[in-house]
Amino acid sequence: MSFRSSRSTSRVLTALGAMAALLACGVAVSPTASAAVYPTCNTTKAVSITSGHSVTVPAYGSSKTLTCKLVLNQSTENPAVKALQRSLKNCEGYSYLGVDGFYGPQTFLAVEALQKKYGLFQDGIYGPDTRDSMKHYSSTLGCARL
Incomplete structure (x- = not known):
């Protein structure tokens, strides 16, 4: 090893x-006493970037709010995790990452490395700050920031 x-x-x-x-x-x-509590992302939302182009990002609930988080959890498969993994793999350079929908140790470490890359608090949790800093994948556009 x-x-x-x-x-x-x-x-x-x-x-x-x-x-x-x-x-x-x-x-x-x-990490801070005033840190907000967000629901767990459980779906995805297409967010328009330019005319006719959108990126897919993790979201929560039927209203598909973008204010949600993803944490280390290998017990359920989740379309929100797949969207995150696809963006990490295709847009942020973590080519080793599988797109399986499980937020396991590899995804946790990739998010933690991404947070370091963008000067964010490194907790391995995908939340609003991480979402706003990273590039997201689009099948028609490639990669873009929100």
Whole structure:
């Protein structure tokens, strides 16, 4: 095992351990005291970028609000995660990332690296700040920012 994969594995295991401890205690922690609570993205929304072109982004509910988040969770397949993975893979250079709809360790690490790239708080959670900073995939346009 290389140093890089050993380090990545260690980071994922540390993140998973911390998450398990928080869940076991029933405690929620946010990076700031005033951090907003957003619902979990569970669908997608086409957002118009230019005339006739749109990008697909994670969204929540029947109203398809864009104010939602995605966190490390491998238990359910989600179209919102697929949209995120497609954008990370095709627009942000994470070509190794699979598009399977599960927000697993690879997706978590890609989001964390993306957050570092754009100078955001590095928590591995896809939320409004990450959404607004990254490029999103469009089958007709390629990649574009909101």
